[in-house]
Amino acid sequence: ISSYDVSVVVDPGLAGTASTASGTTDVNLISADIFMNTTNGPLDVVYTVTPYIGTCTGPDFTITVTIDEAPVFTGNLDATVCTGDAIGVVLPSTDDDGDAISSYDVSAVVDPGLGGTASTASGTTDVNLISGDIFTNGTGGPLDVIYTVTPYIGTCAGPDFTITVTLDEAPVFTGNLDATICTGDAIGVVLPSTDDDGDAISSYDVSAVVDPGLGGTASTASGTTDMNLISGDIFTNTTNGPLDVVYTVTPYIGTCAGPDFAITVTIDEAPVFTGNLDATVCSGDAIGVVLPSTDDDGDAISSYDVSVVVDPGL
Numbered sequence: 384i385s386s387y388d389v390s391v392v393v394d395p396g397l398a399g400t401a402s403t404a405s406g407t408t409d410v411n412l413i414s415a416d417i418f419m420n421t422t423n424g425p426l427d428v429v430y431t432v433t434p435y436i437g438t439c440t441g442p443d444f445t446i447t448v449t450i451d452e453a454p455v456f457t458g459n460l461d462a463t464v465c466t467g468d469a470i471g472v473v474l475p476s477t478d479d480d481g482d483a484i485s486s487y488d489v490s491a492v493v494d495p496g497l498g499g500t501a502s503t504a505s506g507t508t509d510v511n512l513i514s515g516d517i518f519t520n521g522t523g524g525p526l527d528v529i530y531t532v533t534p535y536i537g538t539c540a541g542p543d544f545t546i547t548v549t550l551d552e553a554p555v556f557t558g559n560l561d562a563t564i565c566t567g568d569a570i571g572v573v574l575p576s577t578d579d580d581g582d583a584i585s586s587y588d589v590s591a592v593v594d595p596g597l598g599g600t601a602s603t604a605s606g607t608t609d610m611n612l613i614s615g616d617i618f619t620n621t622t623n624g625p626l627d628v629v630y631t632v633t634p635y636i637g638t639c640a641g642p643d644f645a646i647t648v649t650i651d652e653a654p655v656f657t658g659n660l661d662a663t664v665c666s667g668d669a670i671g672v673v674l675p676s677t678d679d680d681g682d683a684i685s686s687y688d689v690s691v692v693v694d695p696g697l
Contacts, residue, residue, distance in 0.1 A: 384441075388433040389413065394426035397450055401428055406435075413446070420450040423480040454478035454534040454541035463549040465639035466520040470528075470548045474510040478534065478541065488533040488540075489513065494526040497550055501528055506535075513546075520550040523580050554578035554634040554641035563649040566620040570648045574610040574632065578641065588633040588640075589613065594626040597650055601628055606635075613646075620650040623680040654678035 386408050391401035399418035413430055420426050430446040456478045464470050474487055486508050491501035499518035513530055520526050530546040556578045564570055574587055586608050591601035599618035613630055620626050630646040656678045664670050674687055 384434045386435045390431045392429045396422045397426050418450045420452045423482045425449050425451050451539045453539040454484045454536050460546045466553045470516050484534045486535045490531045492529045496522045497526050518550045520552045525549050525551050551639045553639040554584045554636050560646045566653045570616050584634045586635045591630045593628050596622045597626045618650045620652045623682045625649050625651050654684045
């Protein structure tokens with residue numbers, strides 16, 4: 384065959400330009416033609432070819448090229464999750480036209496500083512491939528995992544789309560805020576304003592367990608921003624030994640909860656002595672009064688402050 388006339392009919396819905404010619408000698412005339420089908424079904428390009436030998440025309444023949452659709456997904460699946468939580472992102476089962484996506488290629492770029500492994504795959508059919516991925520962020524700010532997804536319908540690949548998952552940090556506080564105070568004194572403990580990395584803690588959940596035998600009420604809260612919530616708490620201990628109040632604190636940065644930490648405040652007993660040591664003695668005699676060595680509960684008194692008022696004339 385020495386030359387060709389080529390004409391074409393392109394189905395509406397196809398994007399692209401068909402190559403046509405009159406008297407072409409190029410056997411590759413149409414081989415590089417590219418069409419995009421973003422509809423929900425296959426579409427055709429029908430080439431009509433008239434072959435020649437010299438000036439002699441042969442009968443026309445047709446070449447039908449069927450362009451299968453490729454999935455196009457433009458939805459937004461970006462997410463922000465807390466460190467240590469599953470990201471919970473499910474790959475789309477359909478494209479923008481509602482066509483079923485049959486498989487996916489998935490790659491990922493994980494920011495340095497994140498702990499954890501991103502799930503990747505080639506040709507997976509699992510829409511939950513990445514939903515269970517867990518990352519830990521112990522830095523001072525949010526970090527990202529960016530998944531790049533290539534969707535397929537059959538063997539036809541659609542354009543890549545990305546899913547950016549932002550991992551917010553959670554506060555970790557390992558400092559020791561335990562305290563020992565005397566009965567009747569304010570405990571004076573201030574909740575930490577920053578975590579171990581120096582990140583600002585934005586709020587707290589606070590619960591408490593108070594030992595039986597202590598008088599007083601522990602301050603508790605959910606979502607409080609008051610660092611002085613518990614500092615003014617006062618307890619009285621009239622037993623014969625120290626008793627504890629244990630506060631459990633959950634710190635937050637934004638909506639991300641860090642691990643609980645405990646603050647144990649020990650309330651020491653104070654000696655209560657109600658005995659009568661009054662005495663009457665003669666002028667010039669030693670008064671003979673001995674300070675008590677124990678209080679009413681039998682607890683050893685360790686020291687004393689003593690003041691006195693002496694009547695005029697003595």
